[in-house]
Amino acid sequence: MKNFLILIPILILHLTLTAQNKLSVSDCKATHLVCPDKVSYLQVGDPSLILAEVVPELPDLIRIKATGLFEKESSLTVVCAGRIYSLILHFQDSEEITYHLKSFHSEKAGGPSSALMPDYVMKELCEQILLKRKSLVRGVKQKKDGIKVQLKTITQKNGFLFFEVRITNKTNLAYRVESFHWWIDDKRQFKATNTQEYQIEPSYRHHEIKVIPGYTSVREVFVLPNLVLPNKRVLRLEMIEKALGNTGRRLTLEIGNKDILKAKELISN
Numbered sequence: 001m002k003n004f005l006i007l008i009p010i011l012i013l014h015l016t017l018t019a020q021n022k023l024s025v026s027d028c029k030a031t032h033l034v035c036p037d038k039v040s041y042l043q044v045g046d047p048s049l050i051l052a053e054v055v056p057e058l059p060d061l062i063r064i065k066a067t068g069l070f071e072k073e074s075s076l077t078v079v080c081a082g083r084i085y086s087l088i089l090h091f092q093d094s095e096e097i098t099y100h101l102k103s104f105h106s107e108k109a110g111g112p113s114s115a116l117m118p119d120y121v122m123k124e125l126c127e128q129i130l131l132k133r134k135s136l137v138r139g140v141k142q143k144k145d146g147i148k149v150q151l152k153t154i155t156q157k158n159g160f161l162f163f164e165v166r167i168t169n170k171t172n173l174a175y176r177v178e179s180f181h182w183w184i185d186d187k188r189q190f191k192a193t194n195t196q197e198y199q200i201e202p203s204y205r206h207h208e209i210k211v212i213p214g215y216t217s218v219r220e221v222f223v224l225p226n227l228v229l230p231n232k233r234v235l236r237l238e239m240i241e242k243a244l245g246n247t248g249r250r251l252t253l254e255i256g257n258k259d260i261l262k263a264k265e266l267i268s269n
Contacts, residue, residue, distance in 0.1 A: 021104050023076070023087045024094035025050065025066045033062040035101045037081040038179070040201030045075035050089055052076060054199070057246050059179065062101075066091055079201070083108060117158050119204060125157060125266055126206035126221040129164050137259055142251045146171035147212075149239055149251045152219070154259060157266040160203060161224045165237070165253070167209070168217040175212040175249075178242035180205075182224065187234050187254075200224055200235075229257040 025031050038059040044050040049070045055061040062078065070091050078085040083106040134153060141150035146169065153164040169175050184198040204223040212218055222237070229235060235255040241248025 021085070021087050023064075023089050023099065024092040024096070025064055025089050026091065026093045027066040027068050029065070029093070029097050031064045032098045033064065033078070033101050034098065035060045035062065035078070035080045038201075039078060039080050039199065041077070041079035041199050043077045043198075045077075045089075049074045050076070059181070064089070117160060117203075122160070122204040122223050123206065125162065126204070126223070129153065129155065129162055129221055129266070130206070130219055136262075136264070140253050140255055140259065142253060144249050144251050147175055147241075147249055147251060149237075149253055151237075151253055151255060151259075154255075154263040155266040156226065156263040159226050161226055161260065161263060162266060163222045163224065163237070163255075164219060165222065166217060166219045167212055167239070169212040169214055172214045174214055176242040177210050177212070178240040178248060180222070181236075181238045181240070182222070183236055183238075184227070184229065184233055185236055187232050200227075227260070229260065233257075235260070 023031065023033075039054045039062060042052060042054055042062060044052045049067055050064065051067060052062060052064045055063055060080075064076065074089045076087040076089055078087070078101065080101060085101055085104050085106045087104060132153075136153045137151045141148065148168040148170070150166045150168075151163065152166050153162075155162045155164075167175075180202075182200040182202060184200065202222045202224055206221040207218070209218055209220050227235070234257075237253040237255070239251050241250070243249075
């Protein structure tokens with residue numbers, strides 16, 4: 001009897017949290033999730049039932065819509081601001097179409113590997129990389145309207161990959177960085193509303209570059225968890241310029257699995 005009484009509040013709490021994480025979607029209305037920060041991962045349970053995407057112009061906004069009427073439930077997993085949100089989606093024509101992600105129950109993201117290398121160690125290793133002038137990766141670059149982005153080196157240490165990127169501005173005007181996006185995607189990109197790409201949030205960025213002055217070259221290091229890409233998948237880095245009316249230049253690097261597998265061990269000084 002005592003154990004039964006203990007279980008009652010636990011069951012009530014579980015049912016309450018489950019109810020809190022239910023979201024209504026429809027095929028005639030778009031539902032939006034307002035997130036507290038940039039979304040680093042988004043995945044729907046059944047892509048044939050649900051279309052979900054991060055709005056390109058607003059990386060902290062998720063747009064969701066049903067492909068049609070469905071009876072069974074589906075799911076949506078979102079990682080944002082270091083928290084994991086697992087939502088249950090059901091078909092219902094609701095008047096409320098905008099929700100704040102923080103109003104749902106979440107769990108802290110990151111496992112034991114996140115503590116393998118503190119930020120101060122990553123900082124020292126990034127500085128060590130930037131002191132060198134070697135170029136070990138060939139052909140991973142893009143030029144557009146006087147701006148050039150090039151992958152210089154890939155190294156690895158203690159379960160992390162260090163991507164050294166050089167950005168060159170060959171114009172008179174400063175290039176103002178809106179954001180950098182990392183994600184895993186298909187080699188061939190298809191035009192579709194539903195995005196099943198795997199977005200990655202870097203574990204560390206060394207300089208947090210915001211502006212590249214005219215006729216200047218800068219180098220940045222991004223630290224990502226170790227990864228190996230499956231067949232027909234690539235790792236992409238997109239740099240977006242901050243400009244009025246979404247007119248900024250976007251440059252994208254496409255990094256293949258063969259380049260990642262060649263990453264050399266970073267030897268600490």
